[in-house]
Amino acid sequence: xxxxxxxxxxxxxxxxxxxxxxxxxxxxxxxxxxxxxxxxxxxxxxxxxxxxxxxxxxxxxxxxxxxxxxxxxxxxxxxxxxxxxxxxxxxxxxxxxxxxxxxxxxxxxxxxxxxxxxxxxxxxxxxxxxxxxxxxxxxxxxxxxxxxxxxxxxxxxxxxxxxxxxxxxxxxxxxxxxxxxxxxxxxxxxxxxxxxxxxxxxxxxxxxxxxxxxxxxxxxxxxxxxxxxxxxxxxxxxxxxx
Amino acid sequence: xxxxxxxxxxxxxxxxxxxxxxxxxxxxxxxxxxxxxxxxxxxxxxxxxxxxxxxxxxxxxxxxxxxxxxxxxxxxxxxxxxxxxxxxxxxxxxxxxxxxxxxxxxxxxxxxxxxxxxxxxxxxxxxxxxxxxxxxxxxxxxxxxxxxxxxxxxxxxxxxxxxxxxxxxxxxxxxxxxxxxxxxxxxxxxxxxxxxxxxxxxxxxxxxxxxxxxxxxxxxxxx
Numbered sequence: 001x002x003x004x005x006x007x008x009x010x011x012x013x014x015x016x017x018x019x020x021x022x023x024x025x026x027x028x029x030x031x032x033x034x035x036x037x038x039x040x041x042x043x044x045x046x047x048x049x050x051x052x053x054x055x056x057x058x059x060x061x062x063x064x065x066x067x068x069x070x071x072x073x074x075x076x077x078x079x080x081x082x083x084x085x086x087x088x089x090x091x092x093x094x095x096x097x098x099x100x101x102x103x104x105x106x107x108x109x110x111x112x113x114x115x116x117x118x119x120x121x122x123x124x125x126x127x128x129x130x131x132x133x134x135x136x137x138x139x140x141x142x143x144x145x146x147x148x149x150x151x152x153x154x155x156x157x158x159x160x161x162x163x164x165x166x167x168x169x170x171x172x173x174x175x176x177x178x179x180x181x182x183x184x185x186x187x188x189x190x191x192x193x194x195x196x197x198x199x200x201x202x203x204x205x206x207x208x209x210x211x212x213x214x215x216x217x218x219x220x221x222x223x224x225x226x227x228x229x230x231x232x233x234x235x236x237x238x239x240x241x242x
Numbered sequence: 243x244x245x246x247x248x249x250x251x252x253x254x255x256x257x258x259x260x261x262x263x264x265x266x267x268x269x270x271x272x273x274x275x276x277x278x279x280x281x282x283x284x285x286x287x288x289x290x291x292x293x294x295x296x297x298x299x300x301x302x303x304x305x306x307x308x309x310x311x312x313x314x315x316x317x318x319x320x321x322x323x324x325x326x327x328x329x330x331x332x333x334x335x336x337x338x339x340x341x342x343x344x345x346x347x348x349x350x351x352x353x354x355x356x357x358x359x360x361x362x363x364x365x366x367x368x369x370x371x372x373x374x375x376x377x378x379x380x381x382x383x384x385x386x387x388x389x390x391x392x393x394x395x396x397x398x399x400x401x402x403x404x405x406x407x408x409x410x411x412x413x414x415x416x417x418x419x420x421x422x423x424x425x426x427x428x429x430x431x432x433x434x435x436x437x438x439x440x441x442x443x444x445x446x447x448x449x450x451x452x453x454x455x456x457x458x459x460x461x462x463x464x465x
Binding site: 069121122124126128131132135136137141144145147148149151152153155156160161162163164200 | 263296376390394395397398399400401403407408410411414415418419439443449450454455457458462464
């Protein structure tokens with residue numbers, strides 16, 4: 001018997017606490033940006049969302065490697081949930097980015113910015129993950145093909161960023177560069193706490209979805225064992241591992 | 243190696259006897275040039291616009307061809323026969339990518355001169371060497387990624403839709419690099435050499451995706 005949601009309470013409390021602290025820092029501690037004013041504060045939500053989404057895609061690819069190496073379907077479930085959550089975070093990143101672009105550059109969408117464009121391409125690619133899963137019926141084959149896709153697409157993330165960045169100029173505020181950020185200390189601290197908060201949120205939601213999916217599978221097994229095959233109901237066609 | 247050539251020879255013989263894929267790709271490209279002429283309202287193009295039209299046309303024609311790549315295997319049990327044979331599974335990837343590369347090269351033998359006649363403003367002749375360098379690298383990317391995507395999509399229910407929606411984003415970096423590399427070649431003010439930076443990126447993209455395809459292809463055949 002597996003226990004669902006082990007450690008979830010602690011993780012949830014830590015997430016809520018960190019996000020509360022992050023929001024407090026964003027609104028009461030971090031100084032107003034000299035050029036952009038209040039709207040710059042969306043940076044503390046937008047950038048962590050985008051970073052966590054991209055990391056989630058790559059993690060989905062790594063989990064898919066584990067699935068193909070071991071053949072254990074639980075890795076496919078983890079990879080699926082990682083990509084599913086990253087897609088949701090990515091949509092959030094695109095929307096907040098668009099709002100920020102409208103406020104600071106005057107347009108909802110700016111083609112000259114490589115980070116924005118490559119993020120869109122990555123989102124377009126990963127948006128095909130669910131349709132691909134959905135159109136393969138055999139669950140074993142669905143898991144295997146989805147893993148192959150996740151690995152290829154995960155490797156595509158950094159490649160795409162390199163290619164698009166070389167193609168265009170740089171408009172995006174380079175806040176975090178390897179040569180040392182230009183963020184003042186108070187902004188840097190706020191950003192780090194925000195990033196931690198969003199990453200914790202991702203981890204919490206990931207755990208919740210895994211727990212829910214495992215509970216549902218267990219329930220199906222129990223119903224079938226106790227009441228016979230008919231009671232379990234037909235398995236609907238689904239993109240999610242089942 | 244022998245298995246690769248056997249499958250490649252089979253594919254080419256099949257194409258020679260049915261003339262199914264290549265003529266369709268050629269006709270598709272020619273129609274697309276006509277469409278571009280009317281859609282853009284231009285009778286002659288040059289520079290970045292010409293490079294874009296040519297690469298986009300070839301990209302779509304390649305996706306059209308890639309969709310047919312594994313159809314015979316799927317419909318006539320070729321996958322099972324291949325899996326029964328004691329050969330390395332990668333040889334199927336190599337053979338299909340080689341077939342795709344040959345189809346693309348043959349397509350370009352017809353489509354590029356046609357593009358020169360129909361749409362290209364500056365003369366094609368002096369621009370051919372630079373263009374061939376760009377197209378050879380671009381064809382490699384189209385062949386490798388097209389084969390991989392086609393193999394992923396062949397067992398899905400909506401494969402005609404799945405393969406382009408996966409293929410287009412995956413090929414975007416290759417499209418960026420080839421369109422940028424071909425732009426100075428088509429320049430109206432005398433042809434320039436394709437910039438080495440973009441050829442290098444295209445070559446690196448080819449190599450990386452060939453390795454990725456090599457690593458994952460086995461898992462698409464396990465049954």
